Amino acid sequence: MSYPIILYPKLIIEFCHQYPLPEVSSSCATSSPIQETQEFGQSVVLSQPPQPPVVLPVKLLWLIWLFWLYGAIALGLLTIAWGLLWWELLLVVTAYSCLIGAAYSYVFGCRQKLLSRYKQQVIEYKEQEILSKRQQEVSSCKLGRERLQTVSKSVRNDLQYRNRLLKDLMSLRVSSTGISQAQQGVSEEKFLLSLQRYFEGVLQGAEFEIPLSRRSYSADFTVIHTPSGIGIDVEIDEPYAGKSKKPTHCCDVDRDLRRNQLFLEWNWIVVRFTEKQVVQAPLSCCKFIALAIAEVTGDRSFLEPLKTEPDLLSVKPWTTREARAMAKSNYRLTYLPEFGADSVGDLVSKF
Numbered sequence: 001m002s003y004p005i006i007l008y009p010k011l012i013i014e015f016c017h018q019y020p021l022p023e024v025s026s027s028c029a030t031s032s033p034i035q036e037t038q039e040f041g042q043s044v045v046l047s048q049p050p051q052p053p054v055v056l057p058v059k060l061l062w063l064i065w066l067f068w069l070y071g072a073i074a075l076g077l078l079t080i081a082w083g084l085l086w087w088e089l090l091l092v093v094t095a096y097s098c099l100i101g102a103a104y105s106y107v108f109g110c111r112q113k114l115l116s117r118y119k120q121q122v123i124e125y126k127e128q129e130i131l132s133k134r135q136q137e138v139s140s141c142k143l144g145r146e147r148l149q150t151v152s153k154s155v156r157n158d159l160q161y162r163n164r165l166l167k168d169l170m171s172l173r174v175s176s177t178g179i180s181q182a183q184q185g186v187s188e189e190k191f192l193l194s195l196q197r198y199f200e201g202v203l204q205g206a207e208f209e210i211p212l213s214r215r216s217y218s219a220d221f222t223v224i225h226t227p228s229g230i231g232i233d234v235e236i237d238e239p240y241a242g243k244s245k246k247p248t249h250c251c252d253v254d255r256d257l258r259r260n261q262l263f264l265e266w267n268w269i270v271v272r273f274t275e276k277q278v279v280q281a282p283l284s285c286c287k288f289i290a291l292a293i294a295e296v297t298g299d300r301s302f303l304e305p306l307k308t309e310p311d312l313l314s315v316k317p318w319t320t321r322e323a324r325a326m327a328k329s330n331y332r333l334t335y336l337p338e339f340g341a342d343s344v345g346d347l348v349s350k351f
Contacts (some may be wrong), residue, residue: 002314003237004288005272008263009264012296022158022297043238050121053271059186064107068100077302138262159298165229166297174266180218187222187236187275187336194282195234198290198302199223210262216258222268225288226295232289233268234345238275239318240327269296281333284312 058225072093112121182205195202201224208217221234237249237256249256256272263270273285287309290302318326326332 002316003272003274003277004285004312005313006288006292007260007264008048008296009108009269011172011267012166012269015166016296019162019165021162021295043282049125050118053118064104066102068097071096071100081271095330112114121153124200146167160227163297163299167229169226170231170267172267173210173229173231176203176219176222177209177216178207179203180205180216182218187238187278189238191278191282191285192221194286195221195223195289198286198306200240201226208263208266219263224291225297225299227299230293230296232292233263233270234289235270235272236275236278237272239323241331242332245327247320247327249317250320250323251317254321273312275332276310276335278316282309283309288312 010154070107075092075096076089079092192202192204203220203222203224205222206219206222209217210216219233220236223232223234224230225232239249240247260270271289271292273288278285283306287303287306290300290306294300294303
């Protein structure tokens with residue numbers, strides 16, 4: 001198991017299995033919102049698609065000029081046969097040409113008007129088709145948003161009911177008996193400010209009596225989620241004591257295991273960070289706690305302001321032998337100067 005470590009009491013695990021968190025899913029929830037403009041104010045009714053007009057093909061229009069050519073030749077032959085003068089022949093051919101030209105202009109103009117009207121009808125029909133599709137999309141998204149709002153409201157109600165049940169169950173959680181007078185570690189002083197900035201119900205040094213013993217445990221921090229009543233015991237583990245250099249929180253010693261087990265029996269969630277994680281990435285540690293709250297209660301309000309923070313990198317626990325080597329090399333001074341411990345003497349005086 002690597003840091004950060006999180007342990008859930010059996011009571012909460014069984015509750016989450018019995019009452020899983022409700023889920024919200026909607027296609028419109030992930031799609032980009034469609035802007036509703038005035039053009040969608042009235043419903044668009046599609047008319048029948050326009051039919052192409054019956055017009056003469058362009059090739060047939062050239063037959064008019066072919067007819068003019070043959071007609072002009074025929075008129076020329078007739079005027080010669082009738083014995084008309086050349087200027088009379090010219091007048092007849094000119095009049096005939098004007099008549100044919102007027103007929104061609106009329107037929108071509110009518111053809112162009114029919115085609116232009118058809119093109120305009122096609123454009124209008126396509127515009128109506130686009131407006132109709134957009135209107136259907138708007139209607140679909142409106143319906144999707146209404147359904148999403150209904151589902152979201154239902155989910156909120158389910159979460160509230162679920163948290164009420166969880167809060168009743170958390171009445172079995174053992175409360176602290178007071179505040180410990182033990183001196184706090186140097187890394188805990190500033191991490192408290194980060195916790196208080198993002199969470200409510202933060203307490204430092206809460207003391208818990210051990211049954212059938214004169215000893216007691218002091219939690220580094222406790223975080224209470226008021227709507228559900230769940231409590232989180234937040235611990236900061238350093239590899240060795242600052243004054244005696246004695247190894248602490250080693251994975252090959254069962255001292256922390258016994259302590260964790262007792263807090264789990266008291267129905268507390270246990271979260272453990274290394275001292276270096278808290279010093280170098282306090283907001284990522286807060287994000288981890290917010291994720292733990294969200295996974296149990298569905299309340300993501302604490303996670304929202306921390307969602308842009310990077311996830312906390314995992315760290316391997318240390319053995320007693322590794323802790324002694326860290327103490328010999330003054331490993332804690334590689335990161336604690338950020339908290340004001342600029343010398344070994346300053347560090348020792350704060351423990």
